[in-house]
Amino acid sequence: MGGAVSRxxxxxxxxxxxxxxxxxxxxxxxxxxxxEHRTAGIVARRLGEFGLEVxxxxxxxxxxxxxxxGDGPTVLLRADMDALPIRETxxxxxxxxAIATDRSGNEVPVAHSCGHxxxxxxxxxxxxxxxxxxxxxxxxxxxxxxxxxxxxxGALGMVEDGLTGIIPAPDVAFAQHVIAGPAGRVSTHPGPIxxxxxxxxxxxxxxxxxxxxxxxxxxxVVLAAMIIVRLQTVVSREVEPTDTAALTVGxxxxxxAGNVIADAARMELTVRTYDEETRxxxxxxxxRIVTAECxxxxxxxxxxxxxxxxxxxxxxxxGTTERLAAAFADHFGDRAGAIGPRTASxxxxxxxxxxxxxxxxxxxxxxxxDVYRRAAEAGRTAQDIPVNHSPDFAPxxxxxxxxxxxxxxxxxxxxxxxx
Numbered sequence: 001m002g003g004a005v006s007r008x009x010x011x012x013x014x015x016x017x018x019x020x021x022x023x024x025x026x027x028x029x030x031x032x033x034x035x036e037h038r039t040a041g042i043v044a045r046r047l048g049e050f051g052l053e054v055x056x057x058x059x060x061x062x063x064x065x066x067x068x069x070g071d072g073p074t075v076l077l078r079a080d081m082d083a084l085p086i087r088e089t090x091x092x093x094x095x096x097x098a099i100a101t102d103r104s105g106n107e108v109p110v111a112h113s114c115g116h117x118x119x120x121x122x123x124x125x126x127x128x129x130x131x132x133x134x135x136x137x138x139x140x141x142x143x144x145x146x147x148x149x150x151x152x153x154g155a156l157g158m159v160e161d162g163l164t165g166i167i168p169a170p171d172v173a174f175a176q177h178v179i180a181g182p183a184g185r186v187s188t189h190p191g192p193i194x195x196x197x198x199x200x201x202x203x204x205x206x207x208x209x210x211x212x213x214x215x216x217x218x219x220x221v222v223l224a225a226m227i228i229v230r231l232q233t234v235v236s237r238e239v240e241p242t243d244t245a246a247l248t249v250g251x252x253x254x255x256x257a258g259n260v261i262a263d264a265a266r267m268e269l270t271v272r273t274y275d276e277e278t279r280x281x282x283x284x285x286x287x288r289i290v291t292a293e294c295x296x297x298x299x300x301x302x303x304x305x306x307x308x309x310x311x312x313x314x315x316x317x318x319g320t321t322e323r324l325a326a327a328f329a330d331h332f333g334d335r336a337g338a339i340g341p342r343t344a345s346x347x348x349x350x351x352x353x354x355x356x357x358x359x360x361x362x363x364x365x366x367x368x369x370d371v372y373r374r375a376a377e378a379g380r381t382a383q384d385i386p387v388n389h390s391p392d393f394a395p396x397x398x399x400x401x402x403x404x405x406x407x408x409x410x411x412x413x414x415x416x417x418x419x
């Protein structure tokens with residue numbers, strides 16, 4: 001495989017310039033889930049220029065390109081395109097100042113604080129390299145650009161919009177994600193790598209009143225506070241110590257003024273688990289605790305539960321991942337390694353599942369290596385290194401872009417090498 005990789009990647013110097021320009025452009029012009037119209041247009045034009053068969057509007061704004069190059073296996077490569085409702089504070093010259101309307105009709109800042117702009121850039125570069133060196137491999141490459149990963153509906157939306165009838169069935173599917181870690185490193189993991197996620201919106205109902213007369217009301221703010229504190233015991237007291245789970249209340253809204261007791265409070269929380277038994281135990285505990293606290297407060301109405309933006313477990317196929325890891329080790333040397341399961345979540349697995357195809361998902365470090373090393377030596381990586389979804393998150397453009405592009409090429413040629 002080494003010869004084929006070298007032949008394809010010899011064109012990297014020729015694509016690096018436009019990739020870096022494109023990354024800055026995408027970073028400066030982020031788009032929310034299912035609003036990725038500008039990004040999708042850029043992707044479709046590039047894929048057409050590279051000679052691919054292009055399908056647009058799959059699952060709203062999804063774009064798929066098919067590069068056929070004789071008989072051989074079919075490899076699917078996926079990149080996600082959407083950004084987040086976050087105000088960027090990186091101070092970069094190409095930082096986002098975008099404002100958009102979210103699903104609730106509110107104006108929000110928008111930023112690529114998860115790294116999907118890098119994913120798009122790397123996949124487009126890898127596709128051009130493979131198209132330009134088609135004498136080095138045989139088979140079919142499917143480049144899939146997915147909308148709405150952040151809301152958990154983009155992959156399934158593409159499947160429900162007829163993806164399986166649009167593209168050839170892949171023999172294997174791949175995806176990658178940039179994470180906080182030394183740039184230039186690529187890490188794999190067999191089995192579960194990203195947790196399943198359940199996002200829950202809970203509304204508890206009190207009885208409003210004057211802030212000076214709490215005895216005449218049922219205060220939903222105090223009730224919500226009791227619930228939030230009690231929920232912190234679910235993982236520590238109801239989940240096996242050898243199992244993994246995370247429960248975070250990320251949002252709470254109640255009231256309009258300091259001297260008014262509200263009549264309701266709304267909380268939004270996320271649960272991350274790796275197996276169905278733990279998942280059911282945590283979700284049942286949440287419902288039990290909320291219902292019991294409402295009863296203890298004599299609420300006039302039962303609480304309301306709404307589960308939304310659910311993500312499946314991402315479980316890498318062991319055999320596929322072993323082959324992939326060997327290819328990465330051969331190409332990257334000591335920059336290739338292993339990583340443990342992460343409590344982040346992904347919806348990518350809906351796509352290979354629709355075809356019954358094995359898949360593997362890897363991660364690419366994107367922090368300036370010197371910055372990461374200094375933080376690690378001081379024991380301050382958690383404090384000093386911005387992670388995904390932080391307003392300060394921004395991949396080091398290089399060597400992250402080169403590494404992500406190379407990884408996609410290496411993974412593809414581990415299956416499509418002409419030899």
